[in-house]
Amino acid sequence: MVTTAWVASQFPELSAITEYPHGGQKWVFGATHHHDGAVVIKLIKPDTNADRVQREILAVTQVRSPRIPTIFEQGSLKAVAGVGDVVWIREQRVDGENVRQVLARGPLGPAEVLRLGQHVLEALTDVAQARIVHRDVKPENIMRATDGTYWLLDFGIARHLELTSLTATAALSGPGTLGYAPPEQFRNQKRELDERADLFALAVTLVESLTGTHPYREGARDRPEVLRRIEQAPLPVPVIAWDATGKLFDLLTAMGQRRKDCRPRGAAEALTWIKEIPMPAAA
């Protein structure tokens, strides 16, 4: 049974262990490591796709980014009582809340939106340099730390462009989150997939952060309607009163193009672009 006490017994170098709310595929605990400081320890449940887990670990270890939590150590535990074999990952802990939680209190202000965009683009620039596509950029996977910095999390479905895909070529749809994945991703057009897919998802996230509502999901009857909206019309970018130069509007319009060729050529270009956007005086 995976409990705080059991974790303490398996990882004696950890102290102050607390259990976090966790999803279906892993148990997550916060702790303090005697050398690395604040960490989380993730224990992957045995029925989870082992290849995907290894790809996630590989992704995070290959990407060196100050905007992505570092994996310090990983390993496995055999025949955990009542559970089975468990893969574990110990990584840097970012204290704060995810952007979904922040948005529950309302849209973000100008400075926050620009900081969110810039920090995630910094992360995505590093991700792209490692020839990896995150494929799941969304508010749930972006953490706002207590110091106001934003971090990109969860490489669970990241695609390594130099490695064989783990998604069946014949699959009608690729992995990703409805409303954030661009057409080439949800249509599983693997040959088309590159870093520009993450730019689309970030554009949706930023528009949602500006307005407080999801630009494609809001008012949609069902999943097919969301997909239709994405495929048939450009990302509806609102008029941004404080964006006097129109540069943020342009950047979001470009990043949110349904055709990847119309988007910025990569995260690095989008990062340069967002850095040029003047902070509104009142922000």
Added chain:
Amino acid sequence: MELQLQFGFGMMDHSRSMIDAWNGGTVVLSPRDLSAVQLERLAGDVTSLPNGRVLLDPQFYLPHADHERLTSHDYWPASYDTNDFWSGAELRQLIAKLSDLNRKLACEAFILPSLFAERVDEDWLAQQKVIIDEAQDSCDRPLFATVALGADAVKSDESIDEVLAAAETWSVAGVYLVCEHPKGEYLLTDPTWLSNVLDLVAGFRLKGKSVIVGYCNHQMLALACVGANAIASGTWMNVRSFPPAKFRAQYEEEIKQRAIWYYCPQALSEYKVPFLDIAKKQGVLAQLRAPEELGSTYADTLFSGVQPTAVNWAEQSAFRHYLQCLRAQATGARLDSFDATADAHERALDSAEALLELLHRVGVRGQLRDFANAIDVNRAALNVIRSSRGPMLRRNWAAI
């Protein structure tokens, strides 16, 4: 945006004369219309003029073409087997011979051969790559990949995306783009076709490739809005739009149905001379006169006060007037920013529309060369580009 001369039937003297008058310019040579000896002579004539430049369109669009002069050139393969050609010595030989010819003619860049694609598929994309890779070794001048697309391929968004995705791996300095008009139209009535051509050009330019668009008429002045480096145009309609059939022996030369057309640049329309008589009768002839700043004096006689049909305005003057005006329009079409360029094109459309309304009211019409039905086509295409490519073009304008 530069206007280049797309060589066609009867353009030998026009080419020399216009390049001389313009103090420089580029002629895109046509092996279909010039023998090997003529190619060499004309290239020599043009390149000996100040700033005179030539390019060679190898016209390998239809490898089974049976046009006698075209297939008589040394570089044209004696036989063409679809299966063997692309993987064997024959392609290497074609590239080598064309490279030699480009060198002999002192071409500014090497326009690579390519097949005309009625649809963009894996085979065509693979052939493009093979050609480009093969040409790397004989690369003593900038390489331009030819992209020759059928009307249906141009209208397909998926095809456009596939070409642009493939182009990311093409190691070339530029693209020579030729696109078949739908239904053989001279002026286009399909906004999707035009917006896709604009999109292709924008896509190439934003990837850092130079773009020359061949076989253009004045409707393609819109290409300045997406940063095209040059459009190429000429005298007869078959060098102002791209008819792939002209590379076949049985092609009906339009030259048999000669008519003299006056180009009114501010109306973006052309008129047969008898309609200028009507304009004179109705008191609107002066409004058809090309603005002085476009620099054409070739049509002055039509506005000398005499009835236009009475002055026997010559075909040669009509062609030169068209090319002079189009060159001035093309040169002035690109402005300092994407928005300024697109706004200026829209203003030109608005002015043309107002003038055409006036002319139509008094019975002056350009028939098949009247731009009235094309105005909204250009407007629609430009609107699509503003939405899809506007931000990237705006941002990168100075660099493209």
